[in-house]
Amino acid sequence: MTDRAAFFDVDGTLVRTNIVHAFAYYAANQGSVLGTAWQTARTVLSLPALWATDQVNRKAFNELFYRFYEGQSEDRLVTLADELFEEVLRPAVYPGTPALLEQARRTGCRVVLCTGALDFTVRRLAEHLGADDLLANRMRFVDGRATGRVVPPIIEGAHKALALRDYCQREGLRLDRSFAYSDSISDYPMLAVVGHPTAVNPDARLRRVARAYEWPIIQTTEGTT
Amino acid sequence: MKEPSRLDRFYEATDQVVTIERDSPPRVIFSGEDLLLEDLPVGTKVVYPRPPMAGLPNVKAAIRQAINRPEGCEPLHAKLRPGMRVTIALDDISLPLPPMRTPDVRQQVLEVLLPLLADSGVDDVHLVVAVCLHRHMTPAEMKRMVGPAIFDAFYPDRYYNHDAEDPDGIVKLGETRHGEPVLVNRRAAESDLLIYVNLNLVPMDGGHKSVGTGLTSYLGVKAHHTPHHIRKSHSYMDPERSELHRSVDRIGRVIDESLDVFHIETTINNRMFDGPLGFLMKREEQWGELDRLKLAGLRATLERLPAAAKRKIFQAVPAAYEVIAVHAGRTEPTHARILETSWRQYAVDVDFQADVLIYGIPFVSPYNVNSILNPLLVQVMACGYLFNFYRGKPLVKPGGTLILTHPCSDAFDPVHHPSYIEFFHRLLPETRDARVLEEKYEREFAENPTYVHLYRTGHAYHGAHPFFMWYWGENGRQHVGKIIAVGADNGHVPRLLGWDSAGTLAEAIDQARSVHGRGAQIAMLHAPPIVMTQNLG
Numbered sequence: 001m002t003d004r005a006a007f008f009d010v011d012g013t014l015v016r017t018n019i020v021h022a023f024a025y026y027a028a029n030q031g032s033v034l035g036t037a038w039q040t041a042r043t044v045l046s047l048p049a050l051w052a053t054d055q056v057n058r059k060a061f062n063e064l065f066y067r068f069y070e071g072q073s074e075d076r077l078v079t080l081a082d083e084l085f086e087e088v089l090r091p092a093v094y095p096g097t098p099a100l101l102e103q104a105r106r107t108g109c110r111v112v113l114c115t116g117a118l119d120f121t122v123r124r125l126a127e128h129l130g131a132d133d134l135l136a137n138r139m140r141f142v143d144g145r146a147t148g149r150v151v152p153p154i155i156e157g158a159h160k161a162l163a164l165r166d167y168c169q170r171e172g173l174r175l176d177r178s179f180a181y182s183d184s185i186s187d188y189p190m191l192a193v194v195g196h197p198t199a200v201n202p203d204a205r206l207r208r209v210a211r212a213y214e215w216p217i218i219q220t221t222e223g224t225t
Numbered sequence: 226m227k228e229p230s231r232l233d234r235f236y237e238a239t240d241q242v243v244t245i246e247r248d249s250p251p252r253v254i255f256s257g258e259d260l261l262l263e264d265l266p267v268g269t270k271v272v273y274p275r276p277p278m279a280g281l282p283n284v285k286a287a288i289r290q291a292i293n294r295p296e297g298c299e300p301l302h303a304k305l306r307p308g309m310r311v312t313i314a315l316d317d318i319s320l321p322l323p324p325m326r327t328p329d330v331r332q333q334v335l336e337v338l339l340p341l342l343a344d345s346g347v348d349d350v351h352l353v354v355a356v357c358l359h360r361h362m363t364p365a366e367m368k369r370m371v372g373p374a375i376f377d378a379f380y381p382d383r384y385y386n387h388d389a390e391d392p393d394g395i396v397k398l399g400e401t402r403h404g405e406p407v408l409v410n411r412r413a414a415e416s417d418l419l420i421y422v423n424l425n426l427v428p429m430d431g432g433h434k435s436v437g438t439g440l441t442s443y444l445g446v447k448a449h450h451t452p453h454h455i456r457k458s459h460s461y462m463d464p465e466r467s468e469l470h471r472s473v474d475r476i477g478r479v480i481d482e483s484l485d486v487f488h489i490e491t492t493i494n495n496r497m498f499d500g501p502l503g504f505l506m507k508r509e510e511q512w513g514e515l516d517r518l519k520l521a522g523l524r525a526t527l528e529r530l531p532a533a534a535k536r537k538i539f540q541a542v543p544a545a546y547e548v549i550a551v552h553a554g555r556t557e558p559t560h561a562r563i564l565e566t567s568w569r570q571y572a573v574d575v576d577f578q579a580d581v582l583i584y585g586i587p588f589v590s591p592y593n594v595n596s597i598l599n600p601l602l603v604q605v606m607a608c609g610y611l612f613n614f615y616r617g618k619p620l621v622k623p624g625g626t627l628i629l630t631h632p633c634s635d636a637f638d639p640v641h642h643p644s645y646i647e648f649f650h651r652l653l654p655e656t657r658d659a660r661v662l663e664e665k666y667e668r669e670f671a672e673n674p675t676y677v678h679l680y681r682t683g684h685a686y687h688g689a690h691p692f693f694m695w696y697w698g699e700n701g702r703q704h705v706g707k708i709i710a711v712g713a714d715n716g717h718v719p720r721l722l723g724w725d726s727a728g729t730l731a732e733a734i735d736q737a738r739s740v741h742g743r744g745a746q747i748a749m750l751h752a753p754p755i756v757m758t759q760n761l762g
Contacts, residue, residue: 006674011355027383034618078234095683098680099678099681099682100674100678103672103674103677103678104674106392107672107673108672108673109674140333178439179675181675196673196675198675211639212641214637214646214650215483216639216643216675216676216679217639217643218675218678218679218682218683219682219683220678222682224388224391224682225680
């Protein structure tokens with residue numbers, strides 16, 4: 001019985017895509033030319049606002065961004081998730097990802113993906129990577145239609161750390177023996193809460209923090225030679 | 226050599242042990258990338274390296290001679306058959322120190338070997354750098370080691386670093402009668418012939434250790450890299466008296482029974498410095514005005530430079546080593562011939578043990594080529610390598626005091642030594658007991674997915690390596706009573722290592738005398754270049 005887990009952020013850490021790619025895929029596959037054009041244009045026009053929000057607050061960005069899903073049919077989102085995985089996510093898996101996850105498994109860690117993405121968009125990826133569990137945001141649906149709001153608490157930033165702590169408590173795992181991997185400074189709380197944090201393909205701010213706290217820095221963008 | 230002015234000073238120019246007198250000049254002592262000039266107390270015995278032995282006039286001829294008239298087996302050409310699979314394993318960048326001028330001796334051996342293999346119809350040839358748990362060499366380093374022609378022909382598909390963490394890359398050949406697992410690189414194990422090209426810098430290297438440790442995995446090394454083995458090695462520079470080597474030899478014999486291994490062993494002299502730094506090869510009594518000027522100029526320059534720039538300067542100067550012996554053939558007879566030469570170069574007979582031993586820690590160790598000598602490596606140089614430079618009895622008495630000079634800066638290279646950082650700052654504050662560290666934390670570090678990833682995809686030492694570095698200081702730590710670091714730029718590094726601190730060498734000697742008395746025998750090991758004491762009485 002293992003007493004530790006390895007928690008992996010997904011976007012930018014294990015794959016080169018992010019939640020915008022997933023949504024863009026949905027926007028581009030609306031089932032009608034007009035619908036596709038409308039959703040795509042709406043997304044493109046909102047990009048500056050989204051970018052600005054992301055710079056200030058990742059939580060606000062996620063909440064704002066998930067509004068774009070409002071009104072979409074649950075069936076359609078789930079069905080398209082398979083294609084999203086095959087066409088967008090699978091090719092975007094970094095070369096170093098499988099070996100890193102395999103090593104975590106071999107060490108006896110439970111492999112858990114922890115992402116701010118919506119669960120149906122990353123479930124196939126989690127299966128593909130052999131993850132034992134998935135901690136992701138869940139869209140609230142009413143009458144089979146997305147409301148654009150996620151089931152609280154939103155998994156992002158400080159809440160990721162809480163989600164990790166709750167998960168470890170629930171599963172009888174030790175946080176101080178567990179690992180966490182992320183590429184972004186927005187995941188600082190998740191990295192800080194475990195015993196073994198690692199910055200992966202870090203942005204400049206996370207790289208500075210990792211250097212300051214002497215956290216290891218790795219690249220998954222390259223595999224073994 | 227400068228003529229001795231008086232007959233009673235003749236010993237100064239000939240003996241390897243000089244006794245300090247009232248009018249003796251000050252001695253140069255390394256302190257990382259700095260050079261100290263220190264007056265030693267009257268009566269201090271300074272042990273100097275032997276002069277460099279003459280290099281072989283034609284190295285390639287010696288290589289041909291060795292492989293055509295090998296020790297204990299048929300000549301290499303008689304082993305070769307068209308279409309056979311051959312793996313050539315090479316020692317990594319940890320040998321020699323500092324890296325030698327090009328062409329590296331490994332390049333010279335390959336320039337003889339590869340045409341011979343090609344002429345014999347052997348095309349399936351891989352070159353594997355036997356890094357074991359050391360960091361993977363960079364392409365530039367690999368190119369420098371074998372030369373551009375061989376590099377371009379073989380890299381990357383047929384010239385690569387051994388990967389000790391490749392789940393499919395290691396095979397088990399069996400176990401020794403002591404239960405030690407014999408694990409070897411798959412390509413090497415599945416070859417018809419394994420040729421190991423080694424460079425013996427010190428007597429610890431080579432022999433069964435080449436394949437047995439260079440091409441194995443963490444579990445393979447774990448069989449003998451333990452506090453227990455190091456405590457029972459007196460010293461690990463002397464294979465005959467080393468528990469570590471007894472284990473390595475058992476493993477190597479199983480390998481030799483399972484595989485056809487042909488060793489080409491080489492060794493070099495101790496000409497570490499020449500040109501502008503050539504004065505460091507002389508004893509201070511022999512210095513002329515020009516030498517003193519050079520030292521003053523060098524010290525003035527170093528004083529004004531930041532540590533990184535000083536490191537660059539020293540690491541940019543390759544050593545002027547010359548090859549002094551090449552032997553080939555079966556593992557044990559080949560290695561025995563090389564060891565004879567190695568001891569001839571390094572061993573200086575002494576008939577005393579000192580109460581206080583002084584040495585400077587230089588800028589380089591086997592584990593920081595092109596990198597920083599971090600505090601853990603300072604420790605392995607002080608309590609490990611330099612302490613173990615003896616055969617028979619150590620130069621310092623049991624319970625004696627070791628004085629070392631080094632700034633002990635709290636600086637680590639996160640690319641090469643990421644696991645060292647956690648070891649030093651997380652584990653050492655908890656305990657310095659090697660057995661507790663081994664029991665409680667070694668496996669955790671060895672299996673840490675981050676460290677495994679960094680080892681396999683980057684240029685990081687394996688997660689378990691800092692533990693081995695700590696164990697390698699174990700017999701030194703157990704033997705001496707007190708260690709004093711001179712010139713540390715901080716208080717916490719010596720404290721974490723369990724050492725005392727002193728601002729100056731004189732202060733450290735006073736501290737040591739307060740333990741051993743005014744009449745304490747003081748000795749200094751004047752290294753580098755490498756010198757080993759031999760006290761078999």
